[in-house]
Amino acid sequence: MRSTSNPDQPVIRIRDVTKIYEMGAGTIQVRALDGVSIDIHDGEYVAIMGVSGSGKSTLMNIIGCLDVPSEGTYHIDGQAVEAMSNDRLADIRSRKVGFVFQTHNLLPRLTALANVELPMMYGHWPNRRDRAENALTLVGLGDRTHHRPTELSGGQQQRVGIARALVKEPSVLLADEPTGNLDTSNTAEILNIISDLNHENGITVIVVTHERDVAARADRVITLSDGQVISDEIRVSPARGGNVRGLPRTPLRGTKGVKPTQPNFAENDSPLPPKPSPPPSRGRLSGGPR
Amino acid sequence: MSPQDIIRTSIYSLTANRLRAALALLGIVLGVCSVITLMSIGRGSTDRITELIQGLGSNLLTVIPSGEPLTLADVESLRDPLYTPSIKAVAPEIGTFGVIHINNNTTQASITGVTPEYLNVRNLDMATGTFIGAPHVESRAEIVVLGAQVSEDLFGNQDPTGAEVRINGRQFRVVGVLAAQSGFGSLDSQALIPITTAYYRLSGQRIPGGDISVDQISVQARDVELVDQAIEEIETVLRLSHRITEADDFTVFNQQEILDTFDEANQTLVVFLGAVAGISLLVGGIGIMNIMLVSVTERTREIGIRQAMGAKRRDIVAQFVTEAVFLTFGGGIIGVIVGISLATAIDGRFLIGTEWSTRVTSDIPIIALIVSIAVGLFFGIYPAVRAARLNPIEALRYE
Structure with a gap:
C-alpha cells in the first residue's frame, strides 16, 4: 500500500542535508545540520539522540516537513520535499507525518475525539468520526472520547496526541521528546504504546530524545553532535529475533488481510478502517525522482 | 477544509472569548443601526417633499408683481x-x-x-x-x-x-x-x-x-x-x-423648481448623514481588525498546531476571515433589527421640536448587510494573512 513500488526504498531518505540559519541580517551563519545522510526504512523504530544544540530538532523539523533543507535532498515515501511550496509541504504533513509533541499540543476546548479528527479535517478524509474513535480505542482511550484535554491526565493527553498522529496512518510517526513532561509510570505507558504501534502494527517510528531510557526502546539509535551524525547503531533486541527490517509483523491496515494477533489495548477487530484512495498527486511522484 | 469545517472552526474560536466577540460586534451593531436609521429618516423626508410637490400641484406656476x-x-x-x-x-x-x-x-x-x-x-x-x-x-x-x-x-x-x-x-x-x-x-x-x-x-x-x-x-x-x-x-x-x-414688472415662479431646490438640499443632507453613519461602520470595522490581530497573536500556538496537522495557508486564511465576517454579519443582523425598530419608533413623533418621518425600504437593510459583510472581508483579510504567514516551527514554540 505504500506508494513505493520497491520495498527496499526507504521511507525517509536524507542525503547530504545541510541547514544553515542566517542570523543578524545574514552576517552570522549557523550550521544546524552539516551534511547529514540517513535512510530509514518502513517499520523501523529509530531514536535520534543528541544534546541540545546538536541539530536534532532541526532534523526533526525537516523530517516532519515543517522546514526544508538549505542543501541536500530529502525524500519521504519517494517524494522530494526540498523544493516544495508551503502548501505542498502542508499537504505532505497532513498525509505522511504524524506528530507527537513534548507538550501534547492539543486544542484545549476541543474534545479528545475532535482533536483526533483535526488532521483528517485538513486532509479531507471521509468517516472521520469512526476513524478517530478507532484510533482512540487503539491507545486505550475508547471510553474518554468526549473528554476535553483538561479533564485527562498527562499520560492520557499524550495518548490522545498519539491517536491524533496515527489516525491518518502516516508514513512515519514523529515523536519529539514524547515523554519529556511525564512522570515515570506515564513514561512507561506511553513508550509501551509507541513500541506496540511499531511491533504490532508496523508503524515506522522516529523518536527524538535526549534520554537514554527512551532511546533504549528503539531498534536503531542515531546520535547527532554539532549537526553531524556521529553514530548510527542498529541494536538487535532479543524480543525481535534479530530482524530489524522487513520482519513479519501484524499490519496496521486491514487491507493487508491480516488481523492483529494480539490487540492488547484494542477491543475492536479492525483498529483502523481502510485507507482512502490515495490523492492523485501521490502517483505522479511515486517512485521518486532518482 | 470543507465549508462546514470552516464554519465550525470559526464558531469554536469565537466562543472562546465571548465578551470580546460581543464588544467587537457592538461596534458593527452601532454602525449598521445608525446607517439604517439615518437613511430611513432621509427617505422619509424625501417622501414628504415629494408629497408637498404633489399637494401643491407640480404644474403650478406663481406670478407676482414686481413694479x-x-x-x-x-x-x-x-x-x-x-x-x-x-x-x-x-x-x-x-x-x-x-x-x-x-x-x-x-x-x-x-x-x-x-x-x-x-x-x-x-x-x-x-x-x-x-x-x-x-x-x-x-x-x-x-x-x-x-x-x-x-x-x-x-x-x-x-x-x-x-x-x-x-x-x-x-x-x-x-x-x-x-x-x-x-x-x-x-x-x-x-x-x-x-x-x-x-x-x-x-x-x-x-x-x-x-x-x-x-x-x-x-x-x-x-x-x-x-x-x-x-x-x-x-x-x-x-x-x-x-x-x-x-x-x-412681474416675476414667474416655478413651484417645481423651488421644491427641487428643497429636495436637492435634502439629498445633500441624506448623503452627509449616510457618510457620518458610514464612518461609524468604518470605526467598527477597525475594531474588528484590532480584535482579530490580538486573536492571531494569542492563538499563535494553535495556528502552529493546525499547520503541523496539515492546514494550508488558505485553510488558516479561511478560518480567520470567516471569523471576522461572522462578527460583522452578526453585528449587521442585530444592527438591522435595532435600526429598523428605531426608525419605526420615531416615525411620526415629535422629538427635539421636529416631527420625524421615516420610511424603511427593503433595500436599506440589504445594503447594510452587504456592507457589513464587506467590512468583515476587508478588515479580516490582513489579520488572516498574518496568521497564515506564521512559520509553523516558531508558532509551535510560541508560549
Missing part, C-alpha cells in the same frame, strides 16, 4: 386660450389679514380673496359645504370658506356651515370648510373669501381705472411637460399687455 400691479384684466388675458394654449387654469388672489370672531371665540387668520378656480389650481379638498362659486365673486358676496384649523378654533368639532362669523367687523356666512392639510404652505389657518369681496370690502387700496389689483396669480399648466411653455406664454402676454420693452 406695476397685476390686475384682474391680466388674469383675463392669461385665460385667453388663443394666447395661452398651455395654461389650464388661472387663479388670482388677494392676501390680507383679519380677525375672525363668533360670540366669544376669536382667532386671527390670513384672509385670502380668491376665485372658484383656486380650488382646483391649489388641489384643495372640501371637508364640508361648498367652495366659493362664480356668482359669489360676481355679487361680492360676504361668504367665507374656513381652513380646518380656523374652523376648529372657532367651532370646535361642530360643523360651522351656515353659521355667521365676523371678519374685521363685517358679517360673513360660512359656506364650507377645507379638509385639513399638512406641511409646507398649508391653508389650515386661512379663511377664503371671494376676491371681489376682499378687494372692495376688506382691502383699502385702489388703483386707477377701476380695475382690481391682485397680489399674486397662480397658474396651472395643462401638463408638467408644458410648464416651461406656459412660463413663456405668461411672459409674452403680460409683456404685451403691460407694454414692456425693458425689464419685466
